[in-house]
Amino acid sequence: KNQVEQSPQSLIILEGKNCTLQCNYTVSPFSNLRWYKQDTGRGPVSLTIMTFSENTKSNGRYTATLDADTKQSSLHITASQLSDSASYICVVNNDMRFGAGTRLTVKP
């Protein structure tokens, strides 16, 4: 069983709408959690990184939250744009435990 689970697997929203992606993990001990954005056929690009003591971090329209007690993280995207269409991958710890990703499609 994967120690990093992401939901939903895929998501379709209309341009301008907000959305929230989920990441639950069972990895222990926990050091940090990253959210990456990956455009089709390209390498992942880091959006945020949070350590145990941080519970929220923003990068423009992207806001990540972390609850280390419940081992849950979310990535909130505000006022979505067509360019947000991509896969969003949750990665736990520096030894890179990957979630399977959420495929987001933003439609006009």
Place this chain on the structure above:
Amino acid sequence: KAGVTQTPRYLIKTRGQQVTLSCSPISGHRSVSWYQQTPGQGLQFLFEYFSETQRNKGNFPGRFSGRQFSNSRSEMNVSTLELGDSALYLCASSPRTGLEQFFGPGTRLTVL
């Protein structure tokens, strides 16, 4: 500062052949990791090199090998290619083991 570069970007090979992929890390980064990404398995760790030494290895057969040069550039080799080796191969670099990794654009390998 230039990012991670990978060559070639696209490659088509036939079963049984071998292939070598190249990765140039960000200047000053000494750790290079390789990943395989497929639609079915997602991102999977292949191996990590630091200062020309393999530090960690994922669960892949011996057909997958790599090396790192004194300038931190790294190569990955896959011998006796199988259809299932078709994937996006990603390289990531970091200043040293355990720090945030920065990914390259990947090499898309298709095995026919």
